[in-house]
Amino acid sequence: MNLLSGDVKRIAFSRPTPEGSERFPIRRIKPLMEIPEAEIALFAYLKGIPFQATTCPYAHESIRSRAREILNQLEAEHPGIKYNLLKSYLEVSKSLKPRGKEENLCTICNHPSSNQICTACTILTHINKQNSHIIPPN
Numbered sequence: 205m206n207l208l209s210g211d212v213k214r215i216a217f218s219r220p221t222p223e224g225s226e227r228f229p230i231r232r233i234k235p236l237m238e239i240p241e242a243e244i245a246l247f248a249y250l251k252g253i254p255f256q257a258t259t260c261p262y263a264h265e266s267i268r269s270r271a272r273e274i275l276n277q278l279e280a281e282h283p284g285i286k287y288n289l290l291k292s293y294l295e296v297s298k299s300l301k302p303r304g305k306e307e308n309l310c311t312i313c314n315h316p317s318s319n320q321i322c323t324a325c326t327i328l329t330h331i332n333k334q335n336s337h338i339i340p341p342n
C-alpha cells in the first residue's frame with residue numbers, strides 16, 4: 205500500500221529492523237511477513253487460535269481490498285510474484301534509509317518516531333483536546 209500511495213517515507217521506515225539501532229534500540233521483527241495471509245488464517249483455524257474471520261463491511265470500498273484482489277490474481281497467474289514484490293519492497297526500503305541514520309525523535313516525548321510527533325503523542329493530544337471540556341471531579 206505504501207508503494208501504491210507513493211509514501212516513500214513510510215517505505216523507508218516500515219522494514220523489519222531485527223538488530224535495532226543505536227538511536228532506536230527496539231527491534232522490529234515481522235516473523236510472519238513472508239507468510240501469505242490465507243496460510244496464517246488456515247494455521248490459526250487448524251490450531252484453534254481465535255482470529256477475526258469477519259471482513260470489514262466497507263472492505264470492498266477500499267483500495268487495499270482492490271490491490272489485494274489484483275495481487276492475488278497476479279499470484280495465481282504467476283506464482284511467486286507477491287514474494288518477489290515483497291523482496292523488492294524490502295530492498296528499496298534498505299536503500300532509502302540506512303539503519304539508524306535518519307530516525308527522528310518525537311518533539312513531545314523524545315522517543316524515536318518516523319514523524320515530528322509520534323503516533324502515541326498524536327493520539328494523546330487528540331484525546332486531551334476532545335476531553336478539554338470535561339471538568340475533573342474534586
Ligand SMILES: [Zn+2]
Pocket residue numbers: 310311312313314315321322323324325326
Ligand atoms: Zn511522542
